[in-house]
Amino acid sequence: MKNSFYTIILILILGQASHFGLPWWGLAPIAAIAGWLFPQRTWSCLLAGFAGGFLLWITVALWLDTGNEGMLSARIGTLFMGLSRWAVLATSGVLGGLIGGMGCLTGTWAGSLFGRTAA
Amino acid sequence: MRVFRFLVALLLTILLVWQLHSPQQLGTSRIPALGDFFNPFTGFWQNAEPADITGILNGPLSIPGLKQPVQVVYDDLKVPHIFAENLADAIMAQGYVTAQNRLWQMDISTRQTSGRLSEVLGARTLHLDKLARRRGLLFAAENDWKAWQTSPETALYMEAYAAGVNAWIDQLTPADYPLEFKLLGYAPEPWSPLKTALVVESMIDALNKRDNDLAATNSLAVFGRDTFNYLYPLWNPRQQPIVPDTGQWKGLNVSLPEMSAQLPATTQRDTGIPDMSLPSAFRDFYGSNNWAVSGARTRSGYPILANDTHLPLKLPHVWFQQQLHTPERNCYGVVVPGVPGIAIGFNEEIAWGFTNVSQEVVDWYLIDWTDQTRTAYRIDGAPQQADLRVERIAVKGQPDVLDTVRYTIWGPVVYDDPEHPLYNCAYRYVTHDAPTPESLGQFLNIGRAKTYTDYRNAIPGLDCLAQNVAFASHSGDIAITVEGKFPVRAREQGRFILDGSQSANAWHGFVPQEDLPALLNPSRGFVFSANQHSTPPSYPYFYLGNFDDNRGRRIFNRLEHMQGVTADSMKSIQLDNYNQLAADALPIMLQLLDRTALEAADQEWLKALDAWKYEYKKDLIAPSLFEMWFQDTYLLTWDEQEAFRQQKIDVLFPEGWRFIELLTKDTTSVFFDRRDTPERETARNIVTQAFREMSQKAREKGQEALTWSVFKGFAIRHLTSQxxxxxxxxxxxxxxxxxxxxxxxxGPSFRMVVELTQPVKAWGVYPGGQSGNPGSAYYDNMIDTWVEGNYFELLLLERPDAIPDNRLLVRQTLLPK
Known part of the structure; x- marks a missing residue:
């Protein structure tokens, strides 16, 4: 539980590097580092990674969307088969979550090769 | 086992990222790479501009090449007011702020004109690219830039503009790219003066490419000379020309031999150039209105100038507004993004506006090839080699396509499909000729003009963009000039496809500047144009074109009776919904209509039409009824033309005004007889039949769908049509x-009214916004005001700090680097 929490926090902190030029897929290695440092069981690792990636992406998106008063997300929703503003936000979150989850799992399983296992 | 599961996880992660980084194909639509697009750090979210950008400071920013600091004040419409110490700095700043707001639009319009769409969009646009290249638009732009370079001044400003655009592009990261680049998956590339030339060519091409030569040639061949003259007269006697005959052309003798090479009719419809065979009354028109009223007729005692340019309405909007202030000039107006200076606008002393001239500056010459290879052709019997220009077209994801275009002394051979009727024709187009080195001078110089003489000196720089340039000054002058580069033609020369084997068929030079139709301070107290005929037939030069017959007459009638004119009365003409064509046609049609042949159900429509005052107001049904009735009458009458079109022989349809003339004067003309019935119909029968067809259609549609705004339908689409x-x-x-x-x-792409008091007062609106970003509040913020027929007050500031607080959006300072 504690490791899941740390994983999420670390992803949120290191993920800020994407504001400074780290490519968006840098989320995968960041989540892997978190998974390596805080070993977890498969599902909790997937879930923590997902939560970290999801929160990271959706908070930034939500921040921009709020300032924009939802003008652009409404247009993008129309572009993608009529998604609602919230569905557009969720899409960004879920994509971040998937990358975070898979990255975290890869990191945790890499750690287990070196004896780092969940408590 | 652990190694294996790690490798699987690693592989899945890489695959996931790879997938999210790859564009997808869903049916026919291309979906951007989802990770690239939806991530909030570099994806579309970064284009979600804060809704309120008031006071958000942007800078100071450094621009390499700038000589002195430039202050930019954005007003509440996001119009930049640029204050610079010299013109080069002002132009550089203009390039910078234009790119800041409209970069993708600038990129895509130059790609379209230069035939480089496929490079970023793939093979689906290859046919467009080939046609653009074969029509010689890139060739023309290259000639422009070559010519401009011979004028150090022109070159300096073109380079300054490019440097300004590039200063913006250079500091962009992928996160900052305009949304459309992200959507379509490509990156901006550096700007260059050649690209400015391409934007100029796209304007010229949109406005000046029209011709009817193929359809006219076919019509002459299938109908014979007498019928041709009967159906397609060149001059509408009810027309009010732009420049009336006041004896100014006496002694001007331009006699050239009549010519009309009769060539056989060709089959197959033209495909690449819009179908111009239907008369203008049925087509959306690239037109415009402008006029100026002298101080004698205005309440303030100073002239008022009005202009509204009718263009395809898209988002981002075709025009960009700005003020340019230097020690020598202070002007405000619009220009197409990518071009330095001001096209339409005003300064403290003068105002000026454009309408399209609509004279034909394009001809087709049938080439006499020496053999099947079509590499040499005969001129006056002597063989001559065609210049072969190889066009290399890059195609995304595929090898480059090479296309050889044959250039003759007339111009390029456009069509490469042997089935095309113009396959063996070369394209003579004014815009292919090298312009004068100062050819953009109009946009740069008119901004500092103060008098009529300055205006006359500035406008020859328009070169091949043929425009009716209206003018008004604080000092009290009003004027209009039909400006551009017009071929000197023998009578009817170029009305039909010309025989390209004879050098004598070439144009006889161009109409000299001093002979162009112009009008200064006429006693009637106003000048005006609405794409109608430039002159009455007594003008000694022969010209052809697609002229509008309706708006100009209405504007003339309104202006003629107006006294004590104010800006509001000028706006009321810009917003006038009276259709002169309906006013001409409907009383005659109602008179011809056999009311005894109607049923009770038809009476409802008749009542609406009887009561109608020819106003196209959005909530009326009469305009829809008239449009259907008139069109049905028209098409039932011209079933002969329609039959040729069915056989893919492109023929001309008579002009709307000529049709109304026949309905009035020649009701038993053989053309009113339907080919598919044994009876001999007259205009009366046709009008009645058409009414009943209309009545039937109207009943099927119902009231709601007949409401004019619904019936017409109106939309402003993004350039991608999304x-x-x-x-x-x-x-x-x-x-x-x-x-x-x-x-x-x-529609009206920029409504402008300028009252030349001091200080000058101006109002304007366009259906779009200053920002090209769909994520900006300034993307479409002026549309509703435009739809409602309201205007914004345009600010011509004396100093950066002269802006009223309630209209200040943000200040930006550009510094030399």
């Missing part, structure tokens, strides 16, 4: 034939 970035279903009055010329996707 509904998400468009404004659909806008309720508008007007039609292509009313001064308020709002069609289905065309």
């Amino acid at each position: 509904a998400a970035f468009s404004r659909l279903g806008l309720q508008t009055s007007g039609s292509r034939n009313t001064p308020n010329a709002i069609g289905q996707d065309h």
